[in-house]
Amino acid sequence: MGRPDAPGEAATDLDWTRERWSAVRCAGALLTLLFLIDWGSGRTVLWRAALWFALSGLLFVVLCPARVSAGGGWLASRRLLREHRVRTDLLVSVRCLDGVSPRLLLRDALGGRVEIDPQVLVRNPRLWLRLDEGARKSAADGLLLCGTTALGSLARRVDRETARAVFRASGLE
Missing domain, CATH: 2.30.29 (PH-domain like)
Incomplete structure (x- = not known):
């Protein structure tokens, strides 16, 4: 195996994985919070659940690093x-x-x-x-x-x- 700084090898962002997991955690926390609020109010319905999934997915897309x-x-x-x-x-x-x-x-x-x-x-x-x-x-x-x-x-x-x-x-x- 060649040296890590050899001319033919690619260098990558070392913090990318950590930042991506951070985006996943934020989206998951939002989804959990929204479901808990719905469950506490007794108004959980399918269309609202779909909306909460869409909102948390949108948050992930916005926060996900390149x-x-x-x-x-x-x-x-x-x-x-x-x-x-x-x-x-x-x-x-x-x-x-x-x-x-x-x-x-x-x-x-x-x-x-x-x-x-x-x-x-x-x-x-x-x-x-x-x-x-x-x-x-x-x-x-x-x-x-x-x-x-x-x-x-x-x-x-x-x-x-x-x-x-x-x-x-x-x-x-």
């Missing part, structure tokens, strides 16, 4: 029904989208588009290294015309969090 993975020259984000993928060595733009939750929008020369949470890259340095490796090649080839500032600030953030993790692990915090 599974982010990256390999040599690509980055992918997989939701429940669809996967979006970009070639990191052919990136043409990287933008930070602000709002309720910050997002990083990546576009490649082939028309691929991926929107991810930048915190995923901060928490998983291997994913960041795969993206950075491809983005550097893209910038060197003259393709990446928009987004070097966003990538630079994200690189500083990843470096800062990695240094903090090293200090915590060594007891120097």
